[in-house]
Amino acid sequence: MAPLDDSAKKKPAEMMDVRGPDGDPLEIPKFACESMRESEPYPAYPEHNLKLGFPGELIDNWQEVAIAKIGELAKKNRAFQVYLDACVKCGACTDKCHYFLGSGDPKNMPVARQDLLRSVYRRYYTFAGKYFPWLVGARDLTKEVLDEWYAYYHQCSQCRRCSVFCPYGIDTAEISMAAREIMDSIGIGQKYCNEIIGKVKDVGNNLGLQEKALAATLEGLEEDIEDDTGVSVRIPLDEKGADILLVTPSADFFAEPHIEGLIGYAKVFHQAGVSWTLSSYASEAANFGLFIGSYENMRDVSLRIRKAAEDLGVKRIIFGECGHAWRVAYSFLNTLAGPFDFLDQNYPIPQHILEFTWNEIQKGTLKLDKSRNDHIRLTYHDSCNVARASRMGDKPGGQFEIPRNVLKAVCNHYYDMDRDTIMESTVCCGGGGGLLTDEIMDLRVKGAGPRMKALKQVTDDFGVTHMAAICAICKTQFSKVMPKYGYGMDSILSVHQLVSNAIILDGQEDGEDAAPQGDAAAAEANQ
Amino acid sequence: MLSTLYAVLFYVATILLVTGLAVKIRQYARTPAPLKIPTTPAPTTRSGVFWRIFREVVFFESLFKSNKWIWLFGYMFHGAMLLVLLRHLRYFTQPVWWWVELIQPFGIYASFAMALGLLGLWARRFLVERIRYISNPSDHLMLVLLLGIVLSGMNMKFLTPTDIISVKVFFLGLLRFQINELPDTPALLVHLGLVATLMIIFPISKLLHAPGVFFSPTRNQVDNPREKRHLAPWAAELEK
Numbered sequence: 096m097a098p099l100d101d102s103a104k105k106k107p108a109e110m111m112d113v114r115g116p117d118g119d120p121l122e123i124p125k126f127a128c129e130s131m132r133e134s135e136p137y138p139a140y141p142e143h144n145l146k147l148g149f150p151g152e153l154i155d156n157w158q159e160v161a162i163a164k165i166g167e168l169a170k171k172n173r174a175f176q177v178y179l180d181a182c183v184k185c186g187a188c189t190d191k192c193h194y195f196l197g198s199g200d201p202k203n204m205p206v207a208r209q210d211l212l213r214s215v216y217r218r219y220y221t222f223a224g225k226y227f228p229w230l231v232g233a234r235d236l237t238k239e240v241l242d243e244w245y246a247y248y249h250q251c252s253q254c255r256r257c258s259v260f261c262p263y264g265i266d267t268a269e270i271s272m273a274a275r276e277i278m279d280s281i282g283i284g285q286k287y288c289n290e291i292i293g294k295v296k297d298v299g300n301n302l303g304l305q306e307k308a309l310a311a312t313l314e315g316l317e318e319d320i321e322d323d324t325g326v327s328v329r330i331p332l333d334e335k336g337a338d339i340l341l342v343t344p345s346a347d348f349f350a351e352p353h354i355e356g357l358i359g360y361a362k363v364f365h366q367a368g369v370s371w372t373l374s375s376y377a378s379e380a381a382n383f384g385l386f387i388g389s390y391e392n393m394r395d396v397s398l399r400i401r402k403a404a405e406d407l408g409v410k411r412i413i414f415g416e417c418g419h420a421w422r423v424a425y426s427f428l429n430t431l432a433g434p435f436d437f438l439d440q441n442y443p444i445p446q447h448i449l450e451f452t453w454n455e456i457q458k459g460t461l462k463l464d465k466s467r468n469d470h471i472r473l474t475y476h477d478s479c480n481v482a483r484a485s486r487m488g489d490k491p492g493g494q495f496e497i498p499r500n501v502l503k504a505v506c507n508h509y510y511d512m513d514r515d516t517i518m519e520s521t522v523c524c525g526g527g528g529g530l531l532t533d534e535i536m537d538l539r540v541k542g543a544g545p546r547m548k549a550l551k552q553v554t555d556d557f558g559v560t561h562m563a564a565i566c567a568i569c570k571t572q573f574s575k576v577m578p579k580y581g582y583g584m585d586s587i588l589s590v591h592q593l594v595s596n597a598i599i600l601d602g603q604e605d606g607e608d609a610a611p612q613g614d615a616a617a618a619e620a621n622q
Numbered sequence: 623m624l625s626t627l628y629a630v631l632f633y634v635a636t637i638l639l640v641t642g643l644a645v646k647i648r649q650y651a652r653t654p655a656p657l658k659i660p661t662t663p664a665p666t667t668r669s670g671v672f673w674r675i676f677r678e679v680v681f682f683e684s685l686f687k688s689n690k691w692i693w694l695f696g697y698m699f700h701g702a703m704l705l706v707l708l709r710h711l712r713y714f715t716q717p718v719w720w721w722v723e724l725i726q727p728f729g730i731y732a733s734f735a736m737a738l739g740l741l742g743l744w745a746r747r748f749l750v751e752r753i754r755y756i757s758n759p760s761d762h763l764m765l766v767l768l769l770g771i772v773l774s775g776m777n778m779k780f781l782t783p784t785d786i787i788s789v790k791v792f793f794l795g796l797l798r799f800q801i802n803e804l805p806d807t808p809a810l811l812v813h814l815g816l817v818a819t820l821m822i823i824f825p826i827s828k829l830l831h832a833p834g835v836f837f838s839p840t841r842n843q844v845d846n847p848r849e850k851r852h853l854a855p856w857a858a859e860l861e862k
Contacts, residue, residue, distance in 0.1 A: 123752075171854075173653040185753075187685055231759075262684050264678075430657060483661055490666075
């Protein structure tokens, strides 16, 4: 996670029109050709690339190596091979990408984005492309093409919305991950992703937060909870012999509203009466190896979690609220770092915190007072990786039901957004897939447009004031871009923040008394 | 001379189609999928996946969700083509199977639907800005080729009939490696020439979407990664 910068504190005058975006969230824009060509994230420094096993900078024979890499990936990954071949240019995906809807740049249409690479594949690997390039739109791999790749493959958040609508299931995320891997293999890395993966390898989390600092942060949080509730709730770190290892995005340790979610997990574990711990060695759920399409890097990061689980002797692994992390955990962890024979096989490996919380709610172990969230009229943003690349619970679609079940159990006023913008059709926050970096803020704001319009509809129709999410990237992205659409930066909430608000701990004074007590304590501390 | 030329053409086209497709299908089947990437919600069982692909192939389910116009024209074209192809079995079988007799009238009129579907798809390549933008010359030519086949066929059926008995004798002969006389009706020669062209380019063009849809990991994988460990052979090497 990138640290939050202070742009949300900017003066209102510097913001965009704040009346909120009206209109159909999925309205097809007029073409604005090449309008996003200049949007490029900062390139990685040589040391970032080298640490990940890539060349430091653009190598001399880059064309040759890149072309060979296309062939190598096509041999290693069936999806890449089939998707390069199968597209018929039917156009079904052309109006499905939030970056196209938000920017109007036709190269942000999924098929056009794929074609940036497919055109080169055709030139070097197909009969028609070798002998009749003009016929099939095949292109030589030139520096211009490479630059275009860098710009537009960093305008894909790998959200997979297009893959839902493609008659062959072509997933642009697979193409954009491959493109980034090809670029990495010739020394063209993206700073945000590659620097962060390096930090995980060195320190254990995306922030580079050291063990001592982490321990101090968690202690501070324990004090906050006690001040607020009068109950001592632990947030253990590196406790050997705990039953559960919680792996959560490091943003949960410091960013708002993420941190409120972490407090929520702690309260749920406390009430459930289970023993749990965080790990300083695997203090990160996020796995940016996914974003750069690097199996090896994704595996290295995943193996840290396995090692932490073995070293601490836990029986279960639970993941906190993070979208792509849950994709890697749910779909890939068993592949990358399994088999997990040493864990308790009676529980899903790994488990999502919402699966845990929903179980506890059903068991009745949590005492919940929904009215504590009565000042909130809520909607829920399905995070793309959870919605389209993972599952919760036993049944397909559990990833939509379980978060909503939990929210409805802790909140009286819940309203869904337009059906075409939620669940498997959810529109991305605009900051996923390694794009949560400030130099491409224009892209991020435009990409959030469809979601913001859908939100505005429920604000108009039902008076919705807040939106909950279960992804650290979504939360950071929304807290940054929502002010540009007329919403406060605190309009985005963690799901477990709402759980935390509603939960009444054993020994906690009921109802209204607790909060003022906390305020009073805080006021005293300030004096 | 002409008969020999077309006989050779069809033998070559058949060999290229069959071997080309076999090579591609083998490639798709042998290329590992290193990770579980079904687009979720996805079936949790193999039979569920069977039905997912069945709906995709038989109803174009995802396309229907995506865009009703493309679905309408695409479905019209593919459905009609299926009927037309089945109807054409009568030129390769003696006696003609009963069910081929049964669909004969539907097969004839399906040609109109096939042409209409193709015209609709082609019109969208010109009229819809987004689709115009992504179309290459080959995308237009593919539709021209298919339309040429349909129109030349309809011409023989409805306007200038050829000696269809001789055509059947020619193709039954090919199945027995004999070359019989092929009528020299222009519409027939155009029709057969275009069909052979389509067969030849099938395995080297976007027509690979036909086998591709069965091998798409986002559609054909079971959603069970927590229960069953999935590991590609090359990835297993990393663990040594």
